[in-house]
Amino acid sequence: MKVCQGCGCENDDNTERCRNCGTKIEVRNPNNPREQDDLKFDDPMPVAHKWRCWLGAWLLVVLVTVVMNPSYLLATPFFPIGLLVWLPNGEQKAITGWMVGGWIIGWLLYGLLSVIMFKAKKSGVFFIIFTIFLALLVLNIVGCQRVMHAASEIH
Numbered sequence: 001m002k003v004c005q006g007c008g009c010e011n012d013d014n015t016e017r018c019r020n021c022g023t024k025i026e027v028r029n030p031n032n033p034r035e036q037d038d039l040k041f042d043d044p045m046p047v048a049h050k051w052r053c054w055l056g057a058w059l060l061v062v063l064v065t066v067v068m069n070p071s072y073l074l075a076t077p078f079f080p081i082g083l084l085v086w087l088p089n090g091e092q093k094a095i096t097g098w099m100v101g102g103w104i105i106g107w108l109l110y111g112l113l114s115v116i117m118f119k120a121k122k123s124g125v126f127f128i129i130f131t132i133f134l135a136l137l138v139l140n141i142v143g144c145q146r147v148m149h150a151a152s153e154i155h
Contacts, residue, residue, distance in 0.1 A: 001046075008044030008121045041124030050118055053130055061137055068145060075148070080106020082143030083136065091150035094143065098151075110136070 002011045006023035017024055061079075065072050081103040084094040097103060113133050120126040 003044055003046050005044055008046065010046055010048070041122060043123045044121055045123040045126040047118070049123075050126060053126075054114065054117065054133075057130075057134055057137060061141060064141055068141075069148075072144065072148060075144070078103045079144060080110065080140060082140040082145075082147055083109075085143035085146045086139060090143070091146055094147040095151055095154075098147070106140075 002013055002015055002025045003009070004011060004018035004021060004023050004025055006018060007021040009018050009020035011019055011025060015025060062073075078098055081094045081098050083106055084090050084097050084102065087093055110133075113129065113136070117126055117129045117133065120129060
């Protein structure tokens with residue numbers, strides 16, 4: 001599979017020009033160490049790599065959740081509510097948001113970030129957005145733990 005340096009489109013191995021944008025596809029020599037370098041900021045990011053990163057991030061969230069407390073998986077639809085914890089009086093806002101559907105906005109945020117990541121053509125831009133995505137996931141996991149603890153103390 002050849003990846004177009006111009007738009008990141010994946011093409012067949014025997015293709016000389018990109019089927020998407022028409023750019024001439026450069027063939028890299030695998031025996032030349034200079035051409036085996038990691039992705040550069042301006043290099044196109046193959047869609048398969050994007051999927052692996054995105055799915056790996058969500059798999060990590062599931063694994064961390066299972067290790068922390070498997071019963072938290074029951075609250076999966078409300079997962080984004082953990083982001084509200086980082087606001088002033090956040091635990092209370094998160095519990096209120098949980099009850100009134102505020103978690104829907106969080107899913108929209110993750111959806112929007114995912115679309116932006118998959119639209120990014122350059123690997124550097126993808127990884128900047130992916131880093132923001134990962135940071136939000138980490139904040140959300142910690143926030144969810146705080147919400148669950150605060151909710152367990154309601155009498």
